[in-house]
Amino acid sequence: LRELAESEKKYDMIVLEEYNIAVRDKFIDKDEFVRLVKKLSEKSVVVVTGRGAPQELLDAADLVTEMKEIKHPFQKGVKAKRGIEF
Numbered sequence: 001l002r003e004l005a006e007s008e009k010k011y012d013m014i015v016l017e018e019y020n021i022a023v024r025d026k027f028i029d030k031d032e033f034v035r036l037v038k039k040l041s042e043k044s045v046v047v048v049t050g051r052g053a054p055q056e057l058l059d060a061a062d063l064v065t066e067m068k069e070i071k072h073p074f075q076k077g078v079k080a081k082r083g084i085e086f
Helices: 002-006 019-024 030-040 055-060
Strands: 013-016 045-048
Touching: 002 030, 019 030, 030 045, 030 055
Parallel strands: 013 045
Antiparallel strands: none
C-alpha cells in the first residue's frame, strides 16, 4: 500500500477489501493507514471495506455506508447463487 501511495501511477478506483478489520485488529498501523489512504485519494477513488473503521478514516471519508441484512433468500432455503454470493 505504501508503494502504491508513493507511485506516480493513477487508477480509477482502488478497493481495499476488509482493511478496516486489519487496522482494528492492529495488523496495520492505524495512523499510517489513514495517511496512506488520504494520499491515495488524491489521485484515485479509494474504497475501504470492513467493520470497525477508525474514526480518523470516517472523518476523512466523503462517503460512509453501513450495510445490514434485513432480508435474504437464504432465510427461505434458497442456495447461494454463482455470481451473487460467490
